[in-house]
Amino acid sequence: MTDTPEISVNTLAGHLVDRLVHEATKFRCIVTKGERGETLIDAGSAVVGGIDAGLLMAEVCLGGLGTVTLTPFNASPNWPFHLTVRTKDPVIACLGSQYAGWSLQHGEGKGAFxxxxxxxxxxxxxxxxLFHDLGYADxxxxxxxxxxxxxxPPPExxxxxxxxxxxAADRVAFIYAPTRSLAGGVQVVARVLEVAMHKVHELKFPLSRVIDGIATAPLSPPHPDFVTAMGRTNDAIIYGGxxxxxxxxxxxxAKELAAALPSTTSRDYGQPFAQIFKTYKGDFYKIDPTLFSPAAxxxxAVETGETFRAGHIDLALLDASFG
Incomplete structure (x- = not known):
């Protein structure tokens, strides 16, 4: 249960959305109004978008409760620039906001959304x-x-x-970008802390005991093919996060949690994600869910000062994935 219900992730993120709208040209985005008056922000589909747009998108995803920066990182020399995510409220920021848990669909067949x-x-x-466990409502x-x-999204x-x-519909903003775009890839890799927090929840470690978090993963190069692009963003976290x-x-x-967190504990660890995805014929639900974790x-334990480590970065698999 969170002890900060007064935090409004939509209000905080709204300030970032306003910035994206007002500086759309700077971020190489297009802002339009939909049929219902909703705000539509294209950050990488019909526009170039870019890394800066992706960084801001990632902070919007975190509900304005985290920072996402691009910094040099010498542990992966072939891919030396990393996205670093930090938040003092990882439960709400990552699970209450950033997690991609709301399935939206309309229509059937080829034109379905x-x-x-x-x-x-x-x-x-x-x-x-999930929100029953978080005890948070905005x-x-x-x-x-x-x-x-x-x-x-369509009007429906x-x-x-x-x-x-x-x-009201005119108070809703949608930001969208495909994984193959720079902005889309950035906001996916910036989930490196979120996947760790999701695994913490799956391991049934009390979320209230996680008081701060930071995570980093290499910036994956984009690719025009969806499966390849998706594979690279996942591999950035699985093998480089x-x-x-x-x-x-x-x-x-704390020691037990550290040992259970890394992706190395998964039965599917050891191949680029695109290859794993194809092995399971594109069925995400057949992939071992414990694979979706940082590499290390x-x-x-803040009350004793002890730190426990597990897992490792796999440079060879990063190279195999990123090309």
Missing amino acids: FALGSGPARALALKEP VADRATLVLEGDRP VVDKVAQACKV QAHLFVTGPANE AMVT
């Missing part, structure tokens, strides 16, 4: 069982949703989101 929504609007809609008069895709989906969030969590409670439990983990 499907996308996973991430970002602060999730904390208004509360459509996912209250705001605006909503923002980030979509990993190359087209905006806009209506669904507005109704679920209990806000590192997460450092700060937790309260017994040191032995550090957990510090």
Whole structure:
């Protein structure tokens, strides 16, 4: 349970959205209004977008509760620039906002729309069982949703989101960019801390004991092919990501958490993600879910000062994936 229910991720993220709208030319984005009056921000489909747009998108996904920066990192010499994510509220920022847990779809057949929504609007809609465990619900008069895709949602989906969030449609903003774009790739790799937090939840470690977090992963090069681009963003985390969590409670439990966190514990570890995806014939649900984790983990038990480490960066697999 969070002890900070007064935090509004939609209000905080809204300030970032306003910046993206007002400086659209600078970020190489296009801002339009949809049929319902919703704000549509294309950050990488019909526009170039770029790394800066992706960094801001990632901070929007975090509900304005985290920072995402691009910094040099000498542990992976062939891919020396890393995205570093930091938040003092990793539970709400990562699980209550950034996690892509809202499934949106409309229509059937070739023209059907499907996308996973991430970002602060999730904390208004509360459509996912996860929010029962988080104990967090946002209250705001605006909503923002980030979509990993190359087209905006149809009016029917806009209506669904507005109704679920209990806000007017003209108070909803959608930011979208495909994985193959620079901005889209950046915002996916910037989930390196989020996947660690999701695994913490799956391991049933008390979320209230995670009091701070930082994580980093190499910036993956984009690729025009969707599967290749998706594979690279996943590999950046699975084979090149590192997460450092700060937790309260017994040191032995922090040690156990560190040992269980890395992707190296997965049965599917050891091949580029695109290859794993093809092996399972494109069925995500057949992939071992424990694979979706940073390559290496550090957990510090703040009350004893002890730090525990597990996993490792795999430079050869990064090279095999990134080309």
